[in-house]
Amino acid sequence: MTDIIQAVINGVLTGALIAIPAMGLTAIFAVLRYVNFAIGPLATCGAFAAWVLNFRYGWPVLPAMAGSFVTVAAIGLAVEQAALARLRPSGALTVAIASIAVGIILENVLRFSFGNDLRAFDLPLMRDWRFWGLRVGPQQLQTAGIAVAMMAGVFAFLRFTRYGKAMRAVADNPDLARLFRMEPGRIAMATVALGTGLTGVGGALLGLDSAIDPMSGSRLLLPVFAAAVLGGLGSIPGAVAGAILIGIGEELSLLVIPATYRSAIGFLTILLVLSFRPGGLFGERAA
């Protein structure tokens, strides 16, 4: 029983990490209607940006996270303007495929710049907390706390600010938004900045949780995509719920299958959701 509870706790903590880039992926999908597969390598960019700021320049964790958000938002916007936006008239599939190519380029730029070695953040070592036979790392809790604060911030932004409401309106009906003086093109760019910035922070949080290398973000892509599909592509609450469920599913799977097959949970989820409930748990767009 303790093993199961431990797996659930680990799953929730892992899910909180997956949730941030999943929110980014689903926000971009809600407004621009394509799946940006570059989010894996963009998460890696975020991890390296935060690592450079923390390890090389000695920035504390929170400012390094902010730096990661800004850096990756800028990269995301540049990629969108230079490549993806130009391909939009060719359809969502073309843009999605192009985003895979962009991801490969970003990953190799990181490889040439930083090499393939594992790198870790400059963080104080802390002993795990133990209670009732369970174990939780303070670093894991801090990471999950940052993730939860980010989620709350995004929810508050979308729910209470006029710009956030305009983003939801454009995701809902861009033609109608234009009739009320909103500029869907400009709002789409703001969404790309928000979505890719979140992805960057997601990658940086991953770096706090474990060591990073140029493939770190790409390994995150499958559970992130599975979380967004499970929650319902385009739904931000769905992405968070999906991420927590995928996190728990992955951790519970370790009780019965070897860790090498952990990624099967993501594949299986995508397969089952697309077969039986293509709209995901939350059914429809509700950014």
Added chain:
Amino acid sequence: MLEVEGLVAGYASAERILKGVSVHVEPGELVTLVGPNGAGKSTLLKVVSGLVPAREGHVRLGGADVTRQGAAERARAGFAFVMQERNVFGTLTVAENLELAWPGPSRQMAEERARMYGRYPVLAEKRRALARTLSGGQRQILAMAMALMTAPKMLLLDEPTAGLSPKATEELFEVVLGLRDLGLPILMVEQHALEALEVSSRGYVLVSGSNAAEGGGPDLAADPEIRRLFLGG
């Protein structure tokens, strides 16, 4: 107020739906467009609102040529367009829909929204409901209220009673007539063509993307030839 002159427009799949349509609406007029399906009535409203670009011709509002402006710019110029379908943000609440429609400073928004709640009490009752959960009639009233929040100079209505029950249709007609009585110029496409023409200042009959007839609303409604050809007897 509104002048549309020699408008040619269409879509990628059908390039010339409108083949040189001209209409005008004077201040305080309610003008109704009638005609058979595929005549281009809804397309005309989409072109006037800026959602569909014009290939030829001109659209002027208050003398200013807005033909090359997009929908957002035309909304700023004073157009409000209530589309036939998907005319509210379904995933936002009624209150949020009204808030986003308001073009001015946020301080005055609550005041203006409260005024709209006073005019349409059903919206006050449903203020926290998602717009997609409203009935057809309530949704049309919300769409109309959103248009009014923009303090428009010209209101475009595309089949406001489509899909509504007879009671809701009657209520919506009352709403439209109330706006006409306030002096708001309205260009409307309406499926209940006869009833609409009878209360309109003027009407236009469009056929295959061209002007076929025009005249006073009640005159067109009484014309036996127009009734036989376009108004179902």
